[in-house]
Amino acid sequence: MQHAVQIEGLTKEFTRRDGTRIRAIDDAAITIDPGEFIVLLGPSGCGKTTLLRTIAGLENPDSGRISIDGRDVFASHNRTLVPPEQRDLSMMFQSYALWPHMTVRNNVRYPLETRRRPRIARKEMDRRALEALETVGIGELSGQYPGQLSGGQQQRTALARALVNGSPVILFDEPLSNVDAQVREQLRAELLATQRRLGFTAIFVTHDQNEAMELATRIAVLDQGKVQQVGTPAEIYRNPATAYVATFIGTTNEISGTWDPSQSGFSTDAGPIRSSSLTPETASARILWRPEDGKLESSRPSGPNTFEVTVTKTLFLGLHTEYVVRWGKASARIWSSEHHRFCPGDQAWLSVSPEDVMVFPGDGAQPTEAEAAEDTPPQSSAVLSEAAG
Numbered sequence: 001m002q003h004a005v006q007i008e009g010l011t012k013e014f015t016r017r018d019g020t021r022i023r024a025i026d027d028a029a030i031t032i033d034p035g036e037f038i039v040l041l042g043p044s045g046c047g048k049t050t051l052l053r054t055i056a057g058l059e060n061p062d063s064g065r066i067s068i069d070g071r072d073v074f075a076s077h078n079r080t081l082v083p084p085e086q087r088d089l090s091m092m093f094q095s096y097a098l099w100p101h102m103t104v105r106n107n108v109r110y111p112l113e114t115r116r117r118p119r120i121a122r123k124e125m126d127r128r129a130l131e132a133l134e135t136v137g138i139g140e141l142s143g144q145y146p147g148q149l150s151g152g153q154q155q156r157t158a159l160a161r162a163l164v165n166g167s168p169v170i171l172f173d174e175p176l177s178n179v180d181a182q183v184r185e186q187l188r189a190e191l192l193a194t195q196r197r198l199g200f201t202a203i204f205v206t207h208d209q210n211e212a213m214e215l216a217t218r219i220a221v222l223d224q225g226k227v228q229q230v231g232t233p234a235e236i237y238r239n240p241a242t243a244y245v246a247t248f249i250g251t252t253n254e255i256s257g258t259w260d261p262s263q264s265g266f267s268t269d270a271g272p273i274r275s276s277s278l279t280p281e282t283a284s285a286r287i288l289w290r291p292e293d294g295k296l297e298s299s300r301p302s303g304p305n306t307f308e309v310t311v312t313k314t315l316f317l318g319l320h321t322e323y324v325v326r327w328g329k330a331s332a333r334i335w336s337s338e339h340h341r342f343c344p345g346d347q348a349w350l351s352v353s354p355e356d357v358m359v360f361p362g363d364g365a366q367p368t369e370a371e372a373a374e375d376t377p378p379q380s381s382a383v384l385s386e387a388a389g
């Protein structure tokens, strides 16, 4: 099968006005199949937009290769550089970029008017523009001007314009960030349904992990220009490749430890901890587990990773209650569907299965960011970390 988009060894540096060089994309590689919905996810400044713009041809990389549908559109080794309008793709921007003096229909028709070949008769352009507008459910607004539309309707107009060319690949740069939460959720579902129905390949930039989880067939997590992991939402969540991915997606409890062969586990401030994952190559390790993987009980369970704890805080969060617990110098968050089982001050037993304990190489330094978090003793090496997105 021909790949829809293939990126290899892609690098792009910028020079800031003070002369500092920024590597916005650092040796990135991703292979995308036709019909996939790929989400580029990462915090602000990690290089998502730059990567998208290099695929579109709006930014020229320094080195590497990009091919679309088997054809190189950029290749540094033989200086291939295909201009944006000759790449077989469409792009939808955060700002929608609608022409205010043109009707909705003419905005949507615009890409058909400006394309070089093959030329299309005006009547056919109008028919396709209307069809695209009907696809996104606003055929009746074709005679309106953008200023007369709601945010959600403007977003649909921009989507129709991205669809009108029938491009096999559509790039989305945070297109849902300008509408309120409720409309956003609705538009997200509509976009996904449209993509599934029409079958185009979508490459979608966001810093919102919920949005990524909902839309993506696969997520590419970026950090400082590097692609840290590409995987399905479940793979990224359950088997993160790096501590960065584990802490960026979802919520984690974290503690540092050192490998102790005599215990076949890690020695930590929370007590000995065992994990089913491979031991890190370095002696020091970052040990992480998710709040929903901890179990709180009133009596001592059998098995490893069992700790006697004090409940210090409870927080009702609808689907689950968050229990903050403390033992020795360590603290952790536990999410449980048993809402009123424990109160602050209660003694309880915490257990975490070794299968749910993730281990990554530590750098010897203690994470500090979350140590100042409420309910975490300042001298503790056990930290709570919350997703950044």
Ligand SMILES: Nc1ncnc2c1ncn2[C@@H]1O[C@H](COP(=O)(O)OP(=O)(O)OP(=O)(O)O)[C@@H](O)[C@H]1O
Pocket (backbone or CB within 6 Å): 014, 015, 016, 022, 023, 024, 042, 043, 044, 045, 046, 047, 048, 049, 050, 051, 207
């Ligand atoms: N034209 C430019 N000149 C200099 N630096 C740039 C330029 N464009 C981007 N950068 C830098 O490259 C890095 C990546 O920027 P990019 O816009 O790709 O990040 P992003 O992940 O899309 O961020 P955000 O989510 O905030 O849009 C940042 O450090 C940014 O400051």
